[in-house]
Amino acid sequence: MFDLGWNPLHGAPSYPAERYSTLADRIGRILHCRGDILLVQAEAVVALEAAAVSLARPGLSALNIVSSPYGGWFGQWLLRGGATVRNIVAEPGLPIEIEAVAKALDASPHIDVLAVVHAESASGILNPLPEILALARSRGTVTVVDAVASIGGHRLEVDALGVDVAVIGPQKALGGPAGVSALSVSKRAWDLILKDGGPRDSILSLADLKSWVEDGRRGLPGTPAPLEFFALEAALDRIEAEGLEDVIARHVLAASATRAGLTALGAGTWVPAAKASNLVTAVPVPGELAPAGLIAAAGRLGVDLAAGAGAAAHLVRLNHTGPRAAFQTVLSNVAAYGTALRQAGHPADIAAASEAISAAYSP
Known part of the structure; x- marks a missing residue:
């Protein structure tokens, strides 16, 4: 048996x-x-x-x-x-x-x-x-x-x-x-x-x-x-x-730090902060690259990025929702995206991005 x-x-x-x-x-x-x-x-x-x-x-x-x-x-x-x-x-x-x-x-x-x-x-x-x-x-x-x-x-x-x-x-x-x-x-x-x-x-x-x-x-x-x-x-x-207000504040900080990191990286963001959610930050990929290639490169580093869905399929999304609204996830998301860009032959200032994220999380 x-x-x-x-x-x-x-x-x-x-x-x-x-x-x-x-x-x-x-x-x-x-x-x-x-x-x-x-x-x-x-x-x-x-x-x-x-x-x-x-x-x-x-x-x-x-x-x-x-x-x-x-x-x-x-x-x-x-x-x-x-x-x-x-x-x-x-x-x-x-x-x-x-x-x-x-x-x-x-x-x-x-x-x-x-x-x-x-x-x-x-x-x-x-x-x-x-x-x-x-x-x-x-x-x-x-x-x-x-x-x-x-x-x-x-x-x-x-x-x-x-x-x-x-x-x-x-x-x-x-x-x-x-x-x-x-x-x-x-x-x-x-x-x-x-x-x-x-x-x-x-x-x-x-x-x-x-x-x-x-x-x-x-x-x-x-x-x-x-x-x-x-x-x-x-x-x-x-x-x-x-505390619900602290949960919301944690998402606000994660979104703000992600945008700061992407800007310092040289990648920019899809929409300005006033039109962006606190849950996912989207970045437009360089025109000659496909999101799938960048996502696969980040995946080899153990970081999950995702393509936009529907009409936003040309974007790469960095997820900082729920438990992921935290310093370590924000840092790894941006650093992995920067590494993926470098491997594709595009410049990315990962050190500056890391500094920007650290500054956003500093008291």
Whole structure:
């Protein structure tokens, strides 16, 4: 008989049902939100699709901001549900311009829903969220914000900004598991979701998840995945021990130090600091080089860099998200990129870059 022996992943204990409500409240505090928090037993793209499916229906008018593949998907989900969708597409790899949003809103007599991604991991850019939300709020438009990448790396005060639906995943800046996600839902959003009944009997139905709130937030529907919830609880423990403001400050510092290092290296950055996220810094590669070659050279040094995604495929991304928002990762990212440039025959002042990063981290 073949004996695999005991493994802690086999027969994991059930996650206590009474602690789901505590998890939701802790997420609400991170979001600065007093509205309903829903827990979704899946990666955050499922929560995003659930938001779109629950809102979309014939007669609904939506303005969808596309600055990455995720924004494009959201628009497709709305269309599939019968909504009338106008996409505003940003310049490739760049944040949306607030003037384009204002013009689109002014051109439409009524917009029910506006959807936008806060920070883009595909290109390292940051959309002007407060300005976008102010425009939408002045018109009574329900807002959906994909904050999966930004939460924990940027300040996001859901109630103060007037966000109606915020979708988050803990696997980025919060340093948690990828297999669970959450949404905040305002009363205005519920009114629209539940209008004419709303979709039911689906894993993508927020109306079905609302029954969890109405039933006292006890056991979640379906079969819970206990390991994911224990991991989420542990991630929230770490965030609360460090302090959310300090977590955000750590990401701000990592981004600032990365930009300083790249500038000293002679590589520059893709967008100025005001348009950049604190999670990923993108750098345009020299025209005759391919990102894949530079990424492979860095990989041989044990450093993981990545190409931009979608319209930003010509970029190389330096990741400083979550646990990676630290001096040693920032330094190794920039030094490895500089080494890759040198090996490709391009000058790179690695010593100056190292000094710039050290200076950024000096008290």
